[in-house]
Amino acid sequence: MIRSVKIIFFIASTVVIFSTAVISPASAQGPRGSSFGFGIVLVEPLGGTVKFWTASDQAFVGSIGGSYFGNPRLNVDYIWHFDAFNSQIVKLYAGPGLSLGFGQGSYYWYYRRGDYFYVRDPGSTGIGIRVMLGLNIIPRRTPMELFIEAGPLIGVSPAFGSAFDFGLGVRFYP
Numbered sequence: 001m002i003r004s005v006k007i008i009f010f011i012a013s014t015v016v017i018f019s020t021a022v023i024s025p026a027s028a029q030g031p032r033g034s035s036f037g038f039g040i041v042l043v044e045p046l047g048g049t050v051k052f053w054t055a056s057d058q059a060f061v062g063s064i065g066g067s068y069f070g071n072p073r074l075n076v077d078y079i080w081h082f083d084a085f086n087s088q089i090v091k092l093y094a095g096p097g098l099s100l101g102f103g104q105g106s107y108y109w110y111y112r113r114g115d116y117f118y119v120r121d122p123g124s125t126g127i128g129i130r131v132m133l134g135l136n137i138i139p140r141r142t143p144m145e146l147f148i149e150a151g152p153l154i155g156v157s158p159a160f161g162s163a164f165d166f167g168l169g170v171r172f173y174p
Helices: 002-022
Strands: 036-043 046-055 058-067 070-082 090-102 107-112 115-119 125-137 144-157 161-172
Touching (some): 046 161, 125 161
Antiparallel strands (some): 090 125
């Protein structure tokens, strides 16, 4: 358990340091011109989320919480925003990411010798690749962002498998 906490701390620290190194005040594109937001995400994983804008249409998104893929679970995605609706309020986004699950995870789909489910050992670490597609809403004159996202999660370790992530949440920009 202590080893898992150290790994999570190392990864989160690396993401924060890297993200703050590439963020400049000119690239702040979140609500009210902020480049950093934090909030909650519901469903997968159930926990906290942060977003670092690196350009007017790009951002790092991180989340940590409990999930079927591991408890705790850490996600880091790099996303691009698209102006599909010709709107400054509603935008689509998509991008690749990495997911790390620590400790006990429950079921996720996979195939091995006729079996279709996999239960991880309590001490195992799961590594997965995900691609997220989402919709964010940034109401005018408010310091918040609402989002809904979904996408596949491909587990590459300890066994190859796939699952589906879905998140719904809100971020606040101080």
